[in-house]
Amino acid sequence: MHKIEIQTVPFTGQKPGTSGLRKKVTEFQQTHYLENFVQAIFNAIGPTQGETLIIGGDGRYYNSKAIQIIIKMAAANGFAKLLIGQDGILSTPAASCLIRKYKTFGGVILSASHNPGGPTEDFGIKFNGDNGGPATESVTDKIYSQTLKLNHYFTLDRQDINLSELGTHKILDTEVEVIDPVTDYADMMMGIFDFDKIKSLLERDDFKLSIDAMHAVNGPYATEIIEHRLGACKGSVINAIPLTDFGGGHPDPNLVHAHELVSLINEDQSMNFAAAFDGDGDRNLLLGHNFYINPCDSLAVITANAHLIPGYASGISGVARSMPTSRAVDRVASVMNIHCYETPTGWKFFGNLLDAKKITFCGEESFGTGSSHIREKDGLWAVLFWLNLIAEKSSQDSNTSVKKIVEEHWRQFGRDYFTRHDYESIDSSNAQNMFSELKEKLNELEGRKFNGLNVISADNFQYCDPVDGSVTKDQGVRIFLENDSRIVYRLSGTGTAGATLRLYIDQYDDNPDMEDNDPQKVLSKLIIAADEIAGIREFTGRKSPDVIT
Ligand code: VG1
Ligand code: CO
Numbered sequence: 001m002h003k004i005e006i007q008t009v010p011f012t013g014q015k016p017g018t019s020g021l022r023k024k025v026t027e028f029q030q031t032h033y034l035e036n037f038v039q040a041i042f043n044a045i046g047p048t049q050g051e052t053l054i055i056g057g058d059g060r061y062y063n064s065k066a067i068q069i070i071i072k073m074a075a076a077n078g079f080a081k082l083l084i085g086q087d088g089i090l091s092t093p094a095a096s097c098l099i100r101k102y103k104t105f106g107g108v109i110l111s112a113s114h115n116p117g118g119p120t121e122d123f124g125i126k127f128n129g130d131n132g133g134p135a136t137e138s139v140t141d142k143i144y145s146q147t148l149k150l151n152h153y154f155t156l157d158r159q160d161i162n163l164s165e166l167g168t169h170k171i172l173d174t175e176v177e178v179i180d181p182v183t184d185y186a187d188m189m190m191g192i193f194d195f196d197k198i199k200s201l202l203e204r205d206d207f208k209l210s211i212d213a214m215h216a217v218n219g220p221y222a223t224e225i226i227e228h229r230l231g232a233c234k235g236s237v238i239n240a241i242p243l244t245d246f247g248g249g250h251p252d253p254n255l256v257h258a259h260e261l262v263s264l265i266n267e268d269q270s271m272n273f274a275a276a277f278d279g280d281g282d283r284n285l286l287l288g289h290n291f292y293i294n295p296c297d298s299l300a301v302i303t304a305n306a307h308l309i310p311g312y313a314s315g316i317s318g319v320a321r322s323m324p325t326s327r328a329v330d331r332v333a334s335v336m337n338i339h340c341y342e343t344p345t346g347w348k349f350f351g352n353l354l355d356a357k358k359i360t361f362c363g364e365e366s367f368g369t370g371s372s373h374i375r376e377k378d379g380l381w382a383v384l385f386w387l388n389l390i391a392e393k394s395s396q397d398s399n400t401s402v403k404k405i406v407e408e409h410w411r412q413f414g415r416d417y418f419t420r421h422d423y424e425s426i427d428s429s430n431a432q433n434m435f436s437e438l439k440e441k442l443n444e445l446e447g448r449k450f451n452g453l454n455v456i457s458a459d460n461f462q463y464c465d466p467v468d469g470s471v472t473k474d475q476g477v478r479i480f481l482e483n484d485s486r487i488v489y490r491l492s493g494t495g496t497a498g499a500t501l502r503l504y505i506d507q508y509d510d511n512p513d514m515e516d517n518d519p520q521k522v523l524s525k526l527i528i529a530a531d532e533i534a535g536i537r538e539f540t541g542r543k544s545p546d547v548i549t
Contacts, residue, residue, distance in 0.1 A: 001156055001157065001158045001171065001172060002156065002157055003076045003154060003155075003156060003172065004076070004154070004155055004156065004157055005152050005153075005154055006032070006035070006152060006153055006154075006155060007151065007152050008032040008035065008036055008150065008151060008152060008153055009032075009151065010036065010147055010148050010149060010150060010151075011030075011032075011033060011036055011147065012148070014036065014037050014040070014144065014147035014148075015144045015147075016126065016135075016140040016143060016144060017493035017494055018345060018346040018492070018493035018494045019113065019124075019126055019134060019346060019347070019348075019493075019494060020109070020111075020124050020125055020126025020127070020134070021037055021124060021125050021126070022112045022113075022115065022122055022123070022124040022494055022495075022496055023122070023123065023124070023496055024120070024121070024122060024123070024496050024497075025061055025062050025118070025119055025120065025121060025122065025123045026119075026120065028062060028066070028123045029062070032153070034066055034069055034070075034125070035069060035073065035153045035155065036147060036150060036153065037125060037143075037147060038069070038070055038073050038108070038125070038153070039073065039077075039146075039150055039152075039153035039154070040143050040144075040146035040147040040150055041108065041127045041143050041146075042073070042074075042077045043146045043150060044139060044142040044143040044145075044146050045105075045106065045127065045129075045135075045139065045142075045143075046077075047078075048074070048077045048078050048079055048105070049077075049078035049079075049080075050078065050079075050080045051079050051080060051081075051104070051105035052079065052080060052081040052082070052083065052102065052104040052105055053074055053079050053081070053082050053083070053104060053105055053106060053107060053108065054082075054083050054084075054090070054095055054098045054099050054102075054104055054106070054107030054108070055067055055070055055071065055074070055082055055083070055084045055085075055088075055090075055107065055108050055110075056084060056085035056088060056089060056090020056094070056095050056107070056109065056110070056181065057088055057089070057090065057109060057110025057111050057217075057280075058089075058091070058092070058110065058111040058112075058113070058117075058216060058217040058242075058279045058280040058281070059087070059088065059089050059216070059217050059242035059243075059244065060110075060111070060112065060117030060118075060121075060122075060123065060244055060245075060246070060279060061117050061118050061119055061121070061123070061244040061245060062123045063088050063110050063244070064087070064088045064163065066110050066123070066125070067084065067088040067110065067163065068160040068161070068163075069155075070108055071084070071161065071171070071176060072155045072156040072158060072171075073153065073154060073155050074108075074174065075156055075171045075172045075173075075174035075176070076154035076155050076156050076172070077154055078173075078174075079105075079174055080173070080174060080175065081174065081175045081176075081177065082174060082175070082176045082177070083098060083102065083104070083177050083179055084163060084176065084177070084178050084179065085178075085179065085181035086163065086164065086165075086166060086178055086179065086180060086181055087163055087164055088110075088163050089181045089217060089220065089242060090109070090181050090217075091181070091185070091217045091218055091221055091280055091281030091282070091379075091380075092109055092111060092113075092217075092280040092281055092282040092376050092377075093185065093281060093282055093370075093374055093376050093377070093378040093379070093380070093381065094181055094182070094184070094185040094221065094281070095107045095109050095128065095132075095376075096128060096132035096133065096374040096375050096376040097132070097184055097185045097188050097373075097374050098179075098184055098185075099128060099129075099130065099131075099132040100131070100132040100374065100375070101184055101188075103130070104130065105130055106127060106128055106129045106130055107127070107128045107132075108125065108126075108127055108128075109125070109126050109127075109128060109280070110123070110124065110125050111124050111125075111126070111217075111279060111280035112124035112279065112494075112496075113251075113278055113279050113280045113282070113283075113494065114250075114251055114252035114253075114278040114279055114283060114494075115252075115279070115494065115495075115496065116245075116246065116249075116250050116251070117244060117245050117246050117251070117279065118244065118245035118248075121245070122496050127139070127143065128375070128376075129351075131351055131354075131355050131375050132374050132375040132376070133347065133348065133350070133351035133354070133355075133375025133376065134346070134347055134348040134351065134375075134376070135348065136348055136351060136352070136470075137348065137470065137472060138470065140348075156171065156172060158171060161176060161178075162178075163178055165178065166178050166179065166180060181220065181221075182220050182221050182224045185221060185380075186221070186224050186225050186229060188373065188374075189225060189380065189381065189384055190229070191311065192309070192310065192311030192312075192373060192381070192384070193309060193310065193311065193384045193385070193387075193388045194309075194310050194388055194391070194392075195229060195230060197388065197391040197392065198230050198384070198387045198388055198391050199230050199231050200391065201387065201390060201391040201394065202226075202230055202231055202232045202387075203231065206270070206272075207272050207273075208268070208270050208271045208272060208273075209226075209232060209236055209271065209272065209273040209274060209275075209387075210236060210238060210261065210264055210265060210271060210273075210274045211226055211236060211237045211238070211274070211275050211276075211383065212237075212238050212239055212253075212258060212260075212261045212274070212275070212276040212277075213237055213238070213239050213240050213242075213276075213277060214239050214246060214247075214249055214251045214253065214257075214258070214276055214277060214278070214279075215239045215241060215242060215243040215246045215247040215249060215251070216242055216246050216251040216277060216278065216279045216280070216281065217242055217277075217279065217280055217281045218277040218281035218379060218380060219237065219239065219240035219241055219242050220240070220242070221281060221380055222237045222240065222277075222380060222383075223237045223240050225380060225384070226383075230387075238261075246279065251277075251278050251279035252278055252279075252283075253275075253276035253277055253278050253283050253284060253285035253367055253379075254285060254367065254547065254549045255285075255292060255548075255549060256547050256548070256549070258276040258285050261274050261276050261285075261287070262274075262287065262292075265287050265288075265289060265290075266289065266290050269289070271289060272288065272289055272390075272401060272402070273286075273287070273288060273386070273387070273390065273402060274286075274287040275287065275379075275382075275383045275386075277379040277380070278367070278379070281378075281379050281380065282347075282368060282370075282376050282377040282378060282379055283366070283367040283368055283377065283379050284298075284367055284368075284369060284379040284380075284382040284383060285367055286298060286382065286383070286386055286402070287402070288401055288402025288403045288406075289401065289402075289403070290403070291401075291402055291403040291406070293386075293402060293406060294326075294365075294418055294519075295325075295363060295364070295365050295366070295367045295368065295369060296321075296325050296326035296328050296329070296363075296365050296416060296418050296506075297326075297328050297406055297409065297410075297415075297416070297418075298363070298369055298382065298386075299319070299321060299325070299328070299329045299361065299362075299363035299369055300328035300329040300331070300332050300409065300413065300416075301389075301405060301406060301409050302361055302363075302369065302382075302385055302389075303316070303319050303329055303332045303333065303336070303361055304332045304336075304409060304412075304413070305389055305392075306360070306361070308388070308389060308392040308393075309385060309388050309389070309392075311371075311373070312360065312371070316338065316360035316361065317338065317357055317358060317359060317360050318333070318338045318339040318340065318341065318353075318358050318359040318360065319332075319333050319338065319339075319340050319341070319359055319360065319361045319362065320340065320341035320342070320343055320350055320353050320358075320359045320361075320362040320363075321340070321341075321342060321343070321362065321363055321364065322342075322343055322344065322345045322346070322349070322363075322364040322365065322366075323342050323343065323344060323345065323461050323463075323475060323476055323478070323488065324345060324364075324365055324420070324476060324488045324490065324502070324504040325363060325364055325365040326365065326416035326417075326418040326506040327416055327486075327506070327508065328413070328415075328416040328418075329361075329363070331413045331414065331416075332413060335413070339358065339359075341353055341358065341359060341466070342463075343362075343463055344461065344463045344472050344475035344476070345364065345366075345475065345476070345490065345493075346493070347362075347364075347368065347370075347375075347376055347377055349463065349465070349472070350362040350370075350375075351375050352465055352466075352467035352468055353466070353467065354372050354375060355375075355467070356467045357372070358466070358467070359372070360372050362377075363377070364377070365418065365420060365504065365549075366420075367549075369381075369382040369385075370382075386402070389405065390402065390405070393405060407514050410512050410514070414508060414509060414510035414511070414512065415508070415509050415512035415517075416506050416507070416508050416509075417506060417507050417508075417509065417512075417517075417519045417522045417523055418504070418505070418506040418519060419504075419505050419506075419519045419520060419523055419527075419548060419549070420502060420503065420504050420505075420548070420549045421502075421503040421505075421527070421545035421547075421548055422492075422500055422501070422502055422503075422545055422546055422547040422548075422549075423500065423501040423503070423536065423540050423542050423545050423546060424495070424498075424500045424546040424547065425495070425497045425498040425499075425500065425546075426498055426499050426500070426501060426540045426541075426542065427498060427499070427540075427541075428498050428499045430499075430539050430540060430541070431491055431498075431499035431501055431539070431540070432499075433539060434501070434534060434535060434536070434539035434540070435477070435489070435491065437534075437535070438477055438489065438533070438534050439460055439477065442458045442459065442460060442477065443458075445458040445479065445533070446458060450481075450529040450532045450533050451525055451526075451528045451529040451532055452525065452529075453481045453482055453483075453485070453525060453526065453529050454481060454482040455479055455480070455481055456480045456481060456482060457479075457480045458477070458478065458479045458480070459477075459478055460473070460474055460475075460476070460477055460478075461475040461476045461477070461478050461488075462474070462475060463475060475490070476488050476489060476490035477489045477490070477534075479530075479533060481526070481529070483507060483508075484507060484508035485505075485506065485507035485508070485523075485526055486504075486505070486506050486507070487503070487504070487505050487526060487529065487530045487533065488502075488503070488504040488505075489501065489502070489503055489504075489530075489534055490502050490504075501536070501540065503530055503536065503545070505523050505526045505527060505530060506523075507522065507523060507526060509522075520548070
């Protein structure tokens with residue numbers, strides 16, 4: 001077995017987006033494509049000699065092939081130890097947990113998250129640093145500049161190793177250990193939540209739940225935690241076996257892609273709670289019977305009830321949300337007298353705040369919620385938080401429900417109606433033109449009326465990190481209007497075909513109607529105003545969005 005140096009030429013377009021490099025599988029399959037990016041990571045973060053690296057992914061098509069390539073390259077680049085999830089499986093939260101628990105140098109996570117998988121679908125790769133979080137902008141910039149100049153990479157001439165059996169292998173001077181992907185993560189959850197209390201809730205005859213792993217990575221995690229450790233009956237976790245194409249589905253846990261689960265809970269009178277995750281297990285969709293918990297509200301409810309959960313009972317330091325996320329959590333923070341930070345979209349912006357202990361909880365409207373226990377959003381953590389909360393609340397009210405908890409929250413804090421409209425795979429140059437025009441007229445919008453609504457102010461969001469002072473510009477256009485309402489426009493940084501426009505709309509109501517309250521209806525005037533301001537229909541040629549959440 002030898003270390004070999006392979007000559008290569010740079011690929012343009014290996015710039016990491018919101019969460020790593022995401023491309024079609026076929027693009028990753030080009031000779032040297034993945035290798036170049038991996039060597040760029042190692043060059044950017046090095047020296048790598050003597051370090052330990054975590055490697056794993058969401059099990060999608062090309063996961064195992066990519067892992068074998070990375071193992072050889074990591075060994076050739078001098079890593080002392082590699083910890084790899086069995087069968088190449090690690091959920092994103094579990095990878096973050098392992099990086100922190102074993103105090104490693106970092107991890108390489110293979111995932112395209114909520115994007116579909118399969119030979120013609122998407123693949124992705126990202127690097128997380130020693131805090132367990134996605135590489136910061138300065139690191140991803142370094143990786144990108146390496147991709148533009150490297151001319152060789154290192155690998156080994158050696159056969160693949162068997163990843164389906166636990167155990168240790170020695171390749172060159174590197175120890176490669178295949179570990180159980182679930183145990184450390186499940187143990188960590190037991191240290192945060194009251195498992196006995198949740199167990200008694202799940203034992204009740206009148207409490208039934210369904211957890212949809214969508215044939216993605218969280219299947220084994222949810223089965224171990226929900227069925228084995230918490231004793232939910234067998235079959236409570238559905239679509240539990242990870243498949244390379246997610247069973248042909250779209251592992252994006254929202255009302256559109258998880259519609260089967262939505263019908264399941266709404267049609268079954270006895271079902272009280274349901275949840276789904278995305279491809280890599282970091283997102284969560286939470287449902288009660290005939291009730292959907294908007295992720296923005298979930299973050300607010302979590303913050304308001306932190307004292308009821310053992311892991312947070314001693315107090316929380318602050319909270320953060322991504323800019324497009326509704327301001328529901330801000331209202332709780334203000335009552336609790338803690339700071340609420342507003343960051344650009346993407347979990348990498350929460351890392352510094354968490355490391356500096358400025359925040360305990362953070363979240364995004366895109367079904368991402370998490371805490372200081374790791375440095376990624378965490379789907380199962382959110383589910384366990386809610387189960388623990390329901391269990392606590394039911395000691396005071398045996399008829400409590402998800403709906404009751406959220407409505408009670410709205411009564412106390414008021415409600416931030418929220419919706420996101422996605423226009424997918426639109427023509428990139430049309431999208432660029434729409435944004436250029438919108439940015440050009442930002443200064444003229446103040447004081448003007450659109451669909452009868454007054455614009456109070458407008459800007460292009462920029463963020464100055466309060467910990468390291470770094471400035472990130474051009475993170476989305478914000479229009480603030482009368483009645484405490486807001487319209488936000490940005491382009492997705494995770495797509496692989498054309499451009500995806502995300503339109504976010506929210507409005508506050510301090511005395512919300514609990515019955516007649518469909519956000520699409522409540523926000524309808526703003527939705528029309530959003531089109532008037534930016535000319536969405538005209539630029540995209542679309543009459544309506546592809547996905548509404
Ligand atoms: C989307 C979401 C963003 C999230 C990101 C990664 O990014 O909007 O909130 O952090 O996906 O999530 P974008 O740039 O497409 O809007 V995951 O679960 O796909 O890693
Ligand atoms: Co994800």
